[in-house]
Amino acid sequence: MNERSVGDDVRDARARLALAGIHGPDAELLAAWAARSGVGEIRVDMAMGRPFEPDALDRFRAGVARREAREPLQHITGSAPFRHVELRVGPGVFTPRPETELLVEVALDHLRAAVAPTVLDVGTGSGAVAIALAREAGARVVAVEQSPAAFSWARRNIAALAPGIVLLHADARDAAALAAVGVHAGSLSALVSNPPYVPHASVPADPEVRGFDPDRALYSGVDGLDLVRDLAPLAADLVAPGGLVAFEHAEHQSAAIREMLEDAGFHDARTHRDLTGRDRVTAAIR
Structure with missing residues (x-):
């Protein structure tokens, strides 16, 4: 069971992407793509401490790994x-x-x-x-x-x-x-x-x-x-x-x-x- 919140996962992703030389809203955009929602909804989830659904979390982690390898965000989200x-x-x-x-x-x-x-x-x-x-x-x-x-x-x-x-x-x-x-x-x-x-x-x-x-x-x-x-x-x-x-x-x-x-x-x-x-x-x- 994932006890971490969307906010925890997004903050970790931001840090990983920053180490790869990527700055900006990519972590939030990937979270919205993974959850099949909008950035506004993701920010509400972050504020409320809600977790990702399991399938969304898998998509998010895979997307962050691809972006960390410098694959364009647009290729990941399509x-x-x-x-x-x-x-x-x-x-x-x-x-x-x-x-x-x-x-x-x-x-x-x-x-x-x-x-x-x-x-x-x-x-x-x-x-x-x-x-x-x-x-x-x-x-x-x-x-x-x-x-x-x-x-x-x-x-x-x-x-x-x-x-x-x-x-x-x-x-x-x-x-x-x-x-x-x-x-x-x-x-x-x-x-x-x-x-x-x-x-x-x-x-x-x-x-x-x-x-x-x-x-x-x-x-x-x-x-x-x-x-x-x-x-x-x-x-x-x-x-x-x-x-x-x-x-x-x-x-x-x-x-x-x-x-x-x-x-x-x-x-x-x-x-x-x-x-x-x-x-x-x-x-x-x-």
């Missing part, structure tokens, strides 16, 4: 929040990050003035950006993903959250594949992408990133900009005059991306900073 939805995630797909919400905001600001906009999301991954734009902008969204594993996650999320999205399993540089779903020269109101942008020689410091995010979602050439280099002229062809192109990127890449977009024929290139003050999204107008 869920990642993004804006107003919960996305299903797991092995083979890039875990959505809060900073990517800035890419959505930049696109939404532009699309508010558009009539029946059409948007291409390149490298959709879990479908996070595409789903947000479909739900919040009322746009017709075409989402492209080349990775078979990521495509499977995107298909699952889109079916549940934004079934009107056209999901394409292809390389976005395949003109015939795009034309087959109605994407052709001058047809887009916006092209957006959170592409791979880590230089091949730069190994991410976080074990959760380097050990669990797929390489093809992280790395793109010597300077990290190989895919953006291909997408800039593609966007110049596909985006209608007055339309938008927007890329997420690392903070040191903004000047290079502005130059690429200007060379491709875009104007008013501007870099937007995330909540930490880092350059995060660069956008321009066709």
Whole structure:
């Protein structure tokens, strides 16, 4: 019989995770996941000195051990929040990050003035950006993903959250594949992408990133900009005059991306900073 309370177990988990270099609410989030309840309910259980149910305690201990080994919290729970939805995630797909919400905001600001906009999301991954734009902008969204594993996650999320999205399993540089779903020269109101942008020689410091995010979602050439280099002229062809192109990127890449977009024929290139003050999204107008 477990005579310990939820509070005892959560406090022990916090200490174990801290020794593993993990700080924050992970212990409480794992407790809520294990108990199939909310964080608020777990905090009430902690305050009242209630114990875990036996099956929940087993799940909690297993989840803490996985997190202690630096498996991403989202892989353990199978869920990642993004804006107003919960996305299903797991092995083979890039875990959505809060900073990517800035890419959505930049696109939404532009699309508010558009009539029946059409948007291409390149490298959709879990479908996070595409789903947000479909739900919040009322746009017709075409989402492209080349990775078979990521495509499977995107298909699952889109079916549940934004079934009107056209999901394409292809390389976005395949003109015939795009034309087959109605994407052709001058047809887009916006092209957006959170592409791979880590230089091949730069190994991410976080074990959760380097050990669990797929390489093809992280790395793109010597300077990290190989895919953006291909997408800039593609966007110049596909985006209608007055339309938008927007890329997420690392903070040191903004000047290079502005130059690429200007060379491709875009104007008013501007870099937007995330909540930490880092350059995060660069956008321009066709």
